[in-house]
Amino acid sequence: MxxxxxxxxxxxxxxxxxxxxxxxxxxxxxxxxxxxxxxxxxxxxxxxxxxxxxxxxxxxxxxxxxxxxxxxxxxxxxxxxxxxxxxxxxSGISKEMAIRATNKHLMREAFEKYGAPSPKSILTKDEEDAWEIFCEQFSTNAILKPSRNSGSRGIAKVEKGITKDAFIELYRRALNESRDHSVLIEQFIEGPEFSVEVIVWNGEPHVLAVTDKKTTEAPYFVELGHNQPSVYPVEIQEKLKAGAIAGCKALGLTYCAAHCELKVQNGEAYLMEIGARMGGDFISTELTHLSSGIDMVAATINVVLGVEPNLNPVEDKHGVCIRYFTPKPGKLVAIENEEALNDAHVYDAEIYHKVGDVIPEVKSSLDRSGHVIVIADTVKEAIDRAERMIKEVKMITA
Incomplete structure (x- = not known):
């Protein structure tokens, strides 16, 4: 055994x-x-x-x-x-690979060296250096992000015209969330967000699914939901897949799962970052097998045990969508119509809070208040049903 x-x-x-x-x-x-x-x-x-x-x-x-x-x-x-x-x-990634895959600055350097598509990115020295770089080297909006963290923690958009005081406040927040106490400033890519779920075996990336993402608006960009398969045109999906494969090869990944995050601007895909691991938010553990029929969890386990993974479908394929509950901040006084989640199309659902809890402002993925995963014959039907349930179940705050 x-x-x-x-x-x-x-x-x-x-x-x-x-x-x-x-x-x-x-x-x-x-x-x-x-x-x-x-x-x-x-x-x-x-x-x-x-x-x-x-x-x-x-x-x-x-x-x-x-x-x-x-x-x-x-x-x-x-x-x-x-x-x-x-x-x-x-079998599995080395420590050198792990460092590259968890440090966004080293990751950007690897992407640039390999020629993988990614936005302009500069490692800052401190808040004054970051402000000077933003004013002098960026003609567009930018993103401040911790060089080491995940789950949208510390990420913030900074727009041209922002005051220095407001910029520094966001910079300090990003710095506070950074595990290695450093912050990147990057070109802001205007466009929809995606992830590409990958299994790397013997150095060769195999794409299992393309995930469409729904996020909050600026400044925090917290993920509010995902769906598979993607509803975007095939040519966009092919560019996303090609970008993810190039990114995995740029990082030198050999035996692992990979969760590749990208955005599309003017029809071109840009790599945001790659985690040399399964993605969170139920993407790798639930959505991918439900949409593709491929058991990504079993495949990942086999990869790290040195066993060639089965990347063929082993179950039926569905349209699948997850949406997160994000009620108004305040004290939770009531949860209404929770029975709406008792629907045959609901694969999984959970409310994370109980009456009396304090609901925080949504600044990272940790601040969400519940989720519902819906499956249907088509992804558009799954999205419509999930969106409706998020509205029907009311978390009342005061």
Whole structure:
């Protein structure tokens, strides 16, 4: 029986833990929180007392004689995962690859060197340097983003004409959210957002799905929903796929899942960033198998165990859409018409808050209040039904 170490055991990791056990894999869940919900689902649970402590985790991996390690839908311990792969000579990305795939500045350098399509990007020294760069080197609107983080944390649009004080406030917010205390300023690409879900095997990227995204407006651009398959023209989808493949090759990815985020402006695709992991927001764990019939979770598990993945459909294909609840900020006083979620087209739904909770302003993906996943014969029908349910279920705040 192969042994798989799963780094983190939160809600996002549960589908991987469950799937691995279904596949007959012995699962070792590792999380600093002994009460993390995935811990009870694993064959063995370990509380390391420092999930990002490379030496400690390498020691555990050796003692457990694991055959593979995975850190799904998260980037916090990517470097640790890469170090374990290096030390134990396992399938999966190296620490060098993990660093490139979690540092947006190094990622941009790799894209530029390879010729992968991406926006102009400059690493700033401090807030005064960033302001000077914005004023002198950008003729268009720009984006401030932490060089290391995910989930839209710290990202903000800065428009030409913004005051210096307002710019610096947004810069400091981005800096505060950056794990390596640095901030990029980038060309703002005006256009719709997408992700491309990929499995990389033996250095060759295989596209499984193109995901359309719905986000909030400036300044935070928090994702409010996704749908598969894409409703955009084939020629746009082909450019997105080509950009994702070029980006994976630019980063030198060899054995992993990849979640590639892109935007389209004037008919051309631009890489925003690539996570050398499965995407969050249920994209890799649920949407991709529902729309493509391909089990991305099983494929990813096999890849990190050194087993060639099955990239053929194994189930029926659907139109699928996820939408997130984002009620007005304030104290939650009532939830009305929640029974609307008891619909045959609802694949999964959850309200994250209860009456009495305080609903925050939506500044990152952590601030959303619930979700509904809808499947239908066509993606347009799934979108229409999901949008309607988001309106029908009312979370009343005061």
């Amino acid at each position: 192969k042994k798989l170490m799963v780094l983190a055991a939160g809600l996002l990791q549960i589908p991987v833990i469950k799937k691995a056990r279904e596949m007959g894999v012995y699962v070792i869940a590792v999380d600093d929180d002994p009460n993390a919900p995935g811990m009870a689902l694993a064959d063995k649970a370990i509380v390391p007392g420092g999930l990002m402590d490379e030496e400690k985790l390498v020691t555990i991996a050796k003692e457990e004689q694991i055959d593979g390690v995975i850190h799904p839908c998260s980037e916090v311990a990517m470097n640790v995962m890469g170090r374990i792969n290096d030390e134990l000579h396992l």
